[in-house]
Amino acid sequence: MPPRRKRDQSAPEPASPTGATSTEDQRAQTGDYLTTAQGVRLPDTDHSLKAGTRGPTLMEDFHLREKITHFDHERIPERVVHARGAAAHGVFTANGNAASVTKAAFLAEKGRETPVFTRFSTVLGSRGSADTVRDVRGFAVKFYTAEGNFDLVGNNMPVFFIQDGIKFPDIIHAGKPHPDREIPQAQTAHDTFWDFVSLHTEATHHVMWAMSDRGIPRSYRTMEGFGVHTFRLVNADGATALVKFHWKPVAGIHSLTWEEAQLAAGMDPDFHRRDLADSIEAGAPFEYDLGIQVMSDTEDHTFEGIDLLDPTKIVPEELVPVRVIGRLTLNRNPTNFFAETEQVAFHTGNLVPGIEVTDDPLMQARLFSYLDTQLTRLGGPNFTQIPINCPHAAVNDNLRDGMHQMAVHQGLAPYLPNSVDGGSPQVATEGEGAYVHLPRRVEGRKQRANPVSFSDHFSQAAMFYRSLSPVERMHIIQAFTFELAKCYEQAIRERMLANLANIDAELCERVAAGLGLPAPSGNAPQDTVVSPALSQIPPGPGPITGRVIGVVAADGADLSGVGKLRRAVEAKGAILRVVAPTGGVLKKGRSQQTVERALLATRSIEYDAIVIADGTAGLTDMKLSVLLEEMFRHCKAIAAWGDGEQVLRDAGIDVTAPGVVLGESVARPFTAALFDAVGLHRAWDRAEQVMASH
Numbered sequence: 001m002p003p004r005r006k007r008d009q010s011a012p013e014p015a016s017p018t019g020a021t022s023t024e025d026q027r028a029q030t031g032d033y034l035t036t037a038q039g040v041r042l043p044d045t046d047h048s049l050k051a052g053t054r055g056p057t058l059m060e061d062f063h064l065r066e067k068i069t070h071f072d073h074e075r076i077p078e079r080v081v082h083a084r085g086a087a088a089h090g091v092f093t094a095n096g097n098a099a100s101v102t103k104a105a106f107l108a109e110k111g112r113e114t115p116v117f118t119r120f121s122t123v124l125g126s127r128g129s130a131d132t133v134r135d136v137r138g139f140a141v142k143f144y145t146a147e148g149n150f151d152l153v154g155n156n157m158p159v160f161f162i163q164d165g166i167k168f169p170d171i172i173h174a175g176k177p178h179p180d181r182e183i184p185q186a187q188t189a190h191d192t193f194w195d196f197v198s199l200h201t202e203a204t205h206h207v208m209w210a211m212s213d214r215g216i217p218r219s220y221r222t223m224e225g226f227g228v229h230t231f232r233l234v235n236a237d238g239a240t241a242l243v244k245f246h247w248k249p250v251a252g253i254h255s256l257t258w259e260e261a262q263l264a265a266g267m268d269p270d271f272h273r274r275d276l277a278d279s280i281e282a283g284a285p286f287e288y289d290l291g292i293q294v295m296s297d298t299e300d301h302t303f304e305g306i307d308l309l310d311p312t313k314i315v316p317e318e319l320v321p322v323r324v325i326g327r328l329t330l331n332r333n334p335t336n337f338f339a340e341t342e343q344v345a346f347h348t349g350n351l352v353p354g355i356e357v358t359d360d361p362l363m364q365a366r367l368f369s370y371l372d373t374q375l376t377r378l379g380g381p382n383f384t385q386i387p388i389n390c391p392h393a394a395v396n397d398n399l400r401d402g403m404h405q406m407a408v409h410q411g412l413a414p415y416l417p418n419s420v421d422g423g424s425p426q427v428a429t430e431g432e433g434a435y436v437h438l439p440r441r442v443e444g445r446k447q448r449a450n451p452v453s454f455s456d457h458f459s460q461a462a463m464f465y466r467s468l469s470p471v472e473r474m475h476i477i478q479a480f481t482f483e484l485a486k487c488y489e490q491a492i493r494e495r496m497l498a499n500l501a502n503i504d505a506e507l508c509e510r511v512a513a514g515l516g517l518p519a520p521s522g523n524a525p526q527d528t529v530v531s532p533a534l535s536q537i538p539p540g541p542g543p544i545t546g547r548v549i550g551v552v553a554a555d556g557a558d559l560s561g562v563g564k565l566r567r568a569v570e571a572k573g574a575i576l577r578v579v580a581p582t583g584g585v586l587k588k589g590r591s592q593q594t595v596e597r598a599l600l601a602t603r604s605i606e607y608d609a610i611v612i613a614d615g616t617a618g619l620t621d622m623k624l625s626v627l628l629e630e631m632f633r634h635c636k637a638i639a640a641w642g643d644g645e646q647v648l649r650d651a652g653i654d655v656t657a658p659g660v661v662l663g664e665s666v667a668r669p670f671t672a673a674l675f676d677a678v679g680l681h682r683a684w685d686r687a688e689q690v691m692a693s694h
């Protein structure tokens, strides 16, 4: 009987472009017999073919050579930027609100569902670097639309370091590890980065975002995404509008503290990746609303004085509100990291009718780069045939041959016009769905120069800073102080302080004080209009989906209360973890609870809130004190019911501080107050008390 053919060993099927599914009988490890790549069954894969048991290995051992050769070539070059990433499959559902501005059906048609693959990433670190480093996050979405693939390759910050793509190698060379020793990994806290950005003031606005809490998101679930550039949308009547794309996380925007981010980089370098995969597996999808800011398509591409072609500028949401046009739900983990997450190839030039690019010089350079980079990374021009990159729309191109060609093309005439193959395939008209570039007059004198409007580098940086709450501003001051303190060159610090003085005098003074340097005076903008939408602090408690609540218990604790808490937490889509002095199972009467985290194997970064169960009074453990002290210092929710309060007092926690919830039992008022505290993300009112005591 011929061996059963396994799907993962066959050529990709065009009908299943997103690749493998995870049903049992398709697993690679379920075939009948181990074979070579040629299908020859093998009797032994542990011993190479040798002359005797101690003799040299024989050249004729085709299995050894094939196994080792393949292994030697398992790696492909990592992405030159955004090498570290994690991804998920999902669906985008349009709500019909975009119909007036675009003819792209996947955005315009109410209720239309489009499969997507989304990859999140950090920018500077290598593939194996930590998730929680201070960095920009990539937010790249591939929409497998019926009209072809559309890729929205965005970031979690709405502006960029450079205005012209020709400088991209400069900013990246400056941010990457130093070329002599290849350190530091995945960070901007070093001389070359600050050397470049202090000399290159157009980076100032983006640097402010990178030094803010946005640079250290709590989860991919709780960060915004932005298309950054201005796009041009075209509706069914041919009318155009300029738009900016926004992803708004349904779970709210929330970040780590810098200390947590640093701890997580050591305790769990896979912090974000694990959170994405675990949540999806637990049935708690990641959700984001897609929104657009719509501006008129004017000749000068400006809106209220803001140059829409300048990627260092935003349009404040108070000026142009974000119109929600659909929802993204990420609900399926990849089956194979390499096949999907590593091989997915995003390209800003993957556009569908109804969506056009603009003349933003940063975007224009990207249109070249994303196709080009795959030739090295994926080894040739046929990477669109890799299952994760295959469109769902029918593909009928005349592209032929090349490295790793998977298709067995039939016919004789891969050229047009032809008569040999009946003149097929034919080009389409606009009415038949062709991507027809909107006719637009383009003229200008050939020159290497920016428009004058690009030279304002400070006013929006000041607007960003002054729009934030005091605690968010304090975090920015601390971030600048940390990063500049890591530089060796005094001249770089001084130059950067001079730039900060041109943003905000108080910002400059406080960073200078932290560095022990005099604060230079500058020319900071006056009377800045603020944009409250830029602050991450929620106006009230939001959802707690996917958040992690730890409950500390020990032998003799109120385990039925723990059970009640678990049910209440899970009903909110959050996760409960039982924490105890040792692993194993806790028992009391007929109740029992499996310990999910022994104190020795956990740290505060794993929890959004910690609760102490009744019946634990007297529990003293150094690790527990550290856990509670960190939770308190990071302004996270802390709660206790019954005599659990005593454990808090014994650990020196001020039980009257904001964000500390006490109760007699696990009753509704207790859980409601706890969930509200988690839904507020942090008890920032505690921050001053924390600062004062340190």
Ligand code: HDE
Pocket (backbone or CB within 6 Å): 079, 080, 081, 082, 085, 119, 120, 121, 137, 138, 139, 140, 153, 154, 155, 160, 164, 165, 166, 168, 226, 227, 228, 229, 344, 345, 346, 362, 363, 365, 366, 369, 370, 371, 373, 374
């Ligand atoms: Fe990228 N960028 N980029 N970039 N970028 C890449 O493409 C590039 C820029 C972004 O998860 C590369 O396939 C240039 C802005 C994301 O696979 C490369 C310029 C924004 C990802 C590349 C920019 C981004 C990339 C590396 C200046 C936010 C990860 C591997 C002109 C709007 C996509 C690859 C993924 C990846 C070039 C600027 C976002 C080399 C030349 C601005 C999210 O092609």
